[in-house]
Amino acid sequence: MSATPLLSVRGLAKRYGGVIALDGVDLDAAAGERLGIIGPNGSGKSTLFDCVTGLIAPDGGRVALDGRDVTARPLHWLAARGLVRSFQKTAVFGTLSLVDNLVAAGQARACGGTLAAFAGGGAAARRTAALTVRALGLLDALDLAPLAAAPAAAISFGQQKLLQFASCLMSEPRLVLLDEPLAGVNPLLVERLVAHIRRVNREAGTTFVIIEHNTDVLLGLCARVVVLARGRVLAAGAPDVIARDPRVIEAYLG
Amino acid sequence: MLAPLAASDYVLHVAVLSFIYLLPALGLNLVYGYAGLLSLATGAFFGIGAYASALLALRLGWPFWLALPAAGAVCALVAVPMAVPALRLRSYSFVMVTLGFLVISESVAKNWVGLTRGDMGLIDIPRPRLGGAALTSVPQLYYLMLGAAVLAALAFRTIVRSAAGRALVALRDDETLAAAYGIDTWRFKLAAFVLGALLAGLGGSLYAHYTAVLDPLVFDVFHTLTLLTIVFGGGAGTLHGVLLGTVVFLFVPEALRVTPQWRMVLYGLLLVVFVFRLPGGLGPALTRLGRRV
């Protein structure tokens, strides 16, 4: 690869007292890639995302977006530059309707600034209308259209995960970090979601980095997979190679 | 509204007070109901706005129509240096700082005698003038204050329906998530706080020019507690809730001349009961009831 990777992580480290969560992780995600991250529980996957997105300050290492150092930059700053992430636990805006959830997720990029968000008037209305159209389209693609006006707190966990996924796409990001997007999702909808990821990746060139426990789906979806164990990169490469790697098998079973 | 034709001067007076109170109540609603910041500073800005407006009119001879926006501006300006460090704090520290701000404001009003005449207060604050004549009768002022209340409610509605309103609700529901989607949560909290201060300050100015006298009692925690009851009891995070709250928790008790002690006991019990039974407030509860019927 000659082009600068979209996301570049070097030597990322994080410890909590005596527990080492991340022990010098190196990772690259090329633009337009579908990168998977797997690993047994406690291997540091979510911590990796947290450190990359500035939720947790890493103890060491660098994170670069498009070659530019963005280590420990705050979450909203990264989102404004096209880096969006989802959360493992259920994370939606409970009192807002599903549609409003999505519009809220997309408006920051569309509005461009705190002051502008307060404006009423024609331009703002058109923006909201455009976002609403996008939102309804996404809801439709994920079979959530009938619930569009329901408050997000009223839908099931699996549906909330889907809503989260859709929210991530609203701002048309360059890079999406998905933390276990399939957990709790109806198996019938898992296919829809995967197909949607493929489509967005193909049509918009959006890069996806996906943590998943559902290794079957992940190995089928991603062109490259990274295995984390005990805070370190154990192996990286094509899915079929990874699946046969004895070290990986041992890490999961041992 | 044709009330001035029918109702007594006292009832009109209570109505005017309700209109005036609506402004800081909306301010608090914005800060607490939408941005999710429990702040006791609304009462402080009410008092600061009142004093600013009164002093500008008395000392510099500014007409009401200039003093009003100036009072709002003063509050907004004061709110910024207060909020910038305070918003960094966790919720219990933030509440204490806002309470501290209220206490200190009261202390300043009482002790900076050279500026505020301390406990003696300010008198003869000029009434608003319209078309060359001062509005002095309660029915006249009634219409003015009604207009102010309507404008404030409309402005509030515009704000909460805008993208900013959505952003505020989002950050109230889940601050980290809102940030994850690019919402600059700190800036929005600051904006909500400043707007809340602005609204409270405007209300304070109206209050000063309506009652024509002002003393440090305007900073009394009584006002802040009433505002809290109105917003929380009426329905934080909604417009109709606060309107309802103002009627139920201010207009009715004042009109019935319920003694302050009993009012406070009732407010107190109400707060406790509502926290457990009706945290959404009366407004949303009645809406739900209406839907079921």
Added chain:
Amino acid sequence: MLGALVAWTVLDRLAWPYPAAVAVAVLTSAVLGFAVSRLLMERLLAMPFSMAVLATLGVQLALQNGAQLLWGASPKFFGGGWIAPVQVGGVGIVGQQLVIFLAAAVAFAGLAAVVRSTPLGRAMRAVAQNREACDVVGLDVERVVRVTFTLGVAFAGLAGALMAPILVNVGTTIGLPMVLRCFAIIVLGGVGSVPGAFAGGLILGVAESFVAGYLTLQLRDAVGFAILIAMLLVRPQGLFGVRVRS
């Protein structure tokens, strides 16, 4: 406030001696604290913080104004206590102040010992640090809250009864300045630190007297809050506090 008022009632209406008045005040406060804890505080554990503020504010409103309805709005003269002057190291103070200081010293020493060494104290610290972990470990959080709150209210009642002779006139308004000072002291000393509270109290007391003596008496109330705000902005964990992960 209630401590002082109850003590006054015992003294004035029942004509019992002052120590008995203090004891009754402490007892009634403890009972009240227990009741409030059972009915309110423990149930607030599951709710967001702002709800707890509003509910406790409501209790304070109801109690203060209820007291005003019961006892009347005018302050009462408090006749008990050891108000005879006493010489301590060349400085004349009132005997009651000596009693207060001794009581405070004993209370602080006792509390510090409890928090540091006893199982209850350990449980308190555990609840403060990580409530979810407590549930996992099987620690009865509600019971800890009940004991802590009851104790706290009893102390407040004691303070009210002991301060009454100094204040001379007790009414329903004496509570608020005290509470504000408490906030300032806790923040100054560090939330969760008993030696911190002791130090905070001393520092605040000295600062207030300094301001009252050399600047102006009226600003005394604001001193506490000025210190509080300054501390929160500069060093939120206080002098002795420890930063706790929320």
